[in-house]
Every structure is written in structure tokens, then in C-alpha cells.
Amino acid sequence: xxxxxxxxxxxxxxxxSSIDDPQTINxxxxxxxxxIVSSIPSKLFRYRSFKDESFPADLxxxxxxxSSILTFNDPLxxxxxxxxxxxxxxxxSMQSRENRKRIWEGLRxxxxxxxxxKVLQEDxxxxxxxxxxxxxxxxxxxxxxxxxxxxxxxxxxxxSEADFIRVFRLTGMLRNVACFSESSTSFPMWGHYAKxxxxxxxxxDLKQAFSKNEELGIxxxxxxxxxxxxxxxxxxxxxxxxxxxxxxxxxNTFFKMIGYEQQALVYPDVLSTFKAVITKAKDWEYExxxxxxxxxxxxxxxxxxxxxNIKPTAVYVGARMxxxxxxxxxxxxxxxxxxxYKMVVNFLSQEFGMTPVGFDQYLNFRSSDSxxxxxxLNDLVC
Numbered sequence: 001x002x003x004x005x006x007x008x009x010x011x012x013x014x015x016x017s018s019i020d021d022p023q024t025i026n027x028x029x030x031x032x033x034x035x036i037v038s039s040i041p042s043k044l045f046r047y048r049s050f051k052d053e054s055f056p057a058d059l060x061x062x063x064x065x066x067s068s069i070l071t072f073n074d075p076l077x078x079x080x081x082x083x084x085x086x087x088x089x090x091x092x093s094m095q096s097r098e099n100r101k102r103i104w105e106g107l108r109x110x111x112x113x114x115x116x117x118k119v120l121q122e123d124x125x126x127x128x129x130x131x132x133x134x135x136x137x138x139x140x141x142x143x144x145x146x147x148x149x150x151x152x153x154x155x156x157x158x159x160s161e162a163d164f165i166r167v168f169r170l171t172g173m174l175r176n177v178a179c180f181s182e183s184s185t186s187f188p189m190w191g192h193y194a195k196x197x198x199x200x201x202x203x204x205d206l207k208q209a210f211s212k213n214e215e216l217g218i219x220x221x222x223x224x225x226x227x228x229x230x231x232x233x234x235x236x237x238x239x240x241x242x243x244x245x246x247x248x249x250x251x252n253t254f255f256k257m258i259g260y261e262q263q264a265l266v267y268p269d270v271l272s273t274f275k276a277v278i279t280k281a282k283d284w285e286y287e288x289x290x291x292x293x294x295x296x297x298x299x300x301x302x303x304x305x306x307x308x309n310i311k312p313t314a315v316y317v318g319a320r321m322x323x324x325x326x327x328x329x330x331x332x333x334x335x336x337x338x339x340x341y342k343m344v345v346n347f348l349s350q351e352f353g354m355t356p357v358g359f360d361q362y363l364n365f366r367s368s369d370s371x372x373x374x375x376x377l378n379d380l381v382c
Contacts, residue, residue, distance in 0.1 A: 001182055001288060002039045008234040010035060015269045025270075036231060040207045043313070044180035044290055047189050049199035055328035061202060061315065062336065064308045066176030066294050069277065071303055074284070078177075080242030080276040090247035092148045097141070104140045107132035175277065175294045176305040180204065182288035184316055185354055189287060190343075194318050197343070200329060203314035206230065206292075233280045233289040240279040244268040314339045316356055330359055 016028045046064075050056070069078040095103070106112035107129045116125035128147075132140060140147070181189055190197045245268060269275075278291055294307045315333050317326055317340065326342075333340035341356035 047193035049195035066178040197320040201316040
């Protein structure tokens, strides 16, 4: 089992901006990549379920599809937090004299008023524009910090889901994720993700797959943060704090709205997207999860997308899977030469657990279970 706490501590200690020199970036990445490569378990498991009673004829178990982070059952997954006070202080500290002049002009000609109305009460926004129209730029400049803090004090409820989705799109967080577990015998996982043991579990050797397939390598693109990666999940008591990154994008968006093009954005922490996508509430720690995350796409949000083509090393059939689904899945396994096992409950054991039995053995037992000389199913797992 991977040491998730050690990885969390390691990742917290690594941070670099998009304008750091290549040597600094490489030294930082050399701390992370070897840990991930050496810690990927030789066996990772993916729990799946069937959407309906009919067996899908087009089921391709060699394809790894990821789901949009916006469709996860936990609405807080991959969702960073922003500290309101720190965000506004960062926003104010980023304002150069030229920026402040642009704000003053936008207030005087009321071009900023519609924008202010989105974050302030309408009467408050109008009053601010009127006050700016009655003072010179130098007077505005001397009190601009106080003025900006006043705006921050009166902001409407801070950030909506739509705002975060917009930032997700800008920062490359709108990716699709395929989730894996280090365990194939987790009752909660079979219950949640394999639809009450009626689904199945796929076993992968991702360590071998990554060593053979450069396209699945652990890569980061420091300029646009667009490449795929694999990582263990960080289980935390707190959501990832994305205040600095959020401040950068809000500032850029704000000045674009008033017709002023900022210089190229400087990402304060290039790994912030990576850190946010793999941070999950500690309540889910039992899942022992690793994530394969897709490349960033600037296209519309896709509920699902193909991330990789990796052949499973084994398939485990749920204890309550219907016979028709068993037949279809076993047929695919034989066709693809993939070992197939049936998860069997040993009713003679005191342990809460299931045992995988070779599916051929299971079929032989089931076809002759009326034979008095046939051993009971529990003999297969004892």
C-alpha cells in the first residue's frame, strides 16, 4: 500500500511558478516523479457496473474511460476553496498605478458600473461611480487601497458554482478522471461502484503499462498545464486552498472585461491544478485511490472521455451479478485471454470477506451442483 501521508507531505513541500528557471522546475519534479513511479502498485482495481439489465454488446474492457470531475458523487471533490480576505488582499496588491488609473477611468465613465453591480448591491455600485467622478486621479490614488477594501467588504456572497467552473476551465481543471483502488475486496467499493456486487472489478498492472507506454508517462506542461498524469489521492481534513491562483485569474478576467489586456499570466504554483484534482476528503480514505487524469481539453465539457487503452490483467465478477451478465463478461474475457474470477462469499468463515474463484471452477460447480458427490461451493474457497 502506498504511503499516502508521505506523498501529501512531499507534494506540500514542492511549489514553483511558471516563470521559474528550468533547473528549479526540474529539481522540483525530480522530487515527485520518482516517488510516483516507484509507488504505483503492480495491481490496481477499477469497480464498474452495468447501466441496465441488458448486457452491452459493445463493452470494451480494454478502454479506460474517465468521468468529468463535475459528475462526481461528492460535490466537493476536486473543488478548491478560496479565502475571501486573502483573495481580496492579493487582488489589491496586484494593482499597479496603471491598473488603478484604468479602474478610476472605468468608474468615472460608468463602464465599470455593470460589473460592480454583479458583485455589489446596485445602489452601492452607483455611489462608488459617482464618488470616483467627483475626484481627481491623484486623489483617487491616495485612497485607492481604502476604496478597494471598501468594495471587498461589501461583496455579495463570494463565489458561485458558475464562477468556479469558469476558473476550472481557465486553469485546465475540467479534466476527466478514471479512479482505481488498491483493493479488490472492499465491501463499500463493491456496494457503491459495482452496484451492490452486481457489477465487476477490473485489475490492471499500471506499473508495467506506464513503463511500456510513453504516452501514459507522468508529464506536466509548465506553460499550459495540459498533460495527463497519474497519482495517488491526497486525503485531507481541508480542501485545497486555491486563493493565489484564483486571484491571478480573476485579475486577468477583470481587466479583460474593461478592455485592458494584461501581460502573460504568472502561475504562482504550476502544480495547483494537479494538487486540487487529487485532493479528497479524509472520509474517503478507505478507498485507497489512485487517479488517472486525462489531458486538458479546451472543448465543451464531456461527461466521459477515453483516457487510455490498457488491457486488464484480470476480471472479477461480482457475487450478485446476473447469469446473463456473467455469461457476456466471461465470453469477453475468453476472447481477450483475460483471467476471470467469481467473487464468492465463504459462509463457513468468520471473516467479513470474499474470495476470488477461477470462473471455470465456478461454472463447473454451478453446472453440477445437483450432484451429491460435488463438493460445496465453500470447498472452493477453503
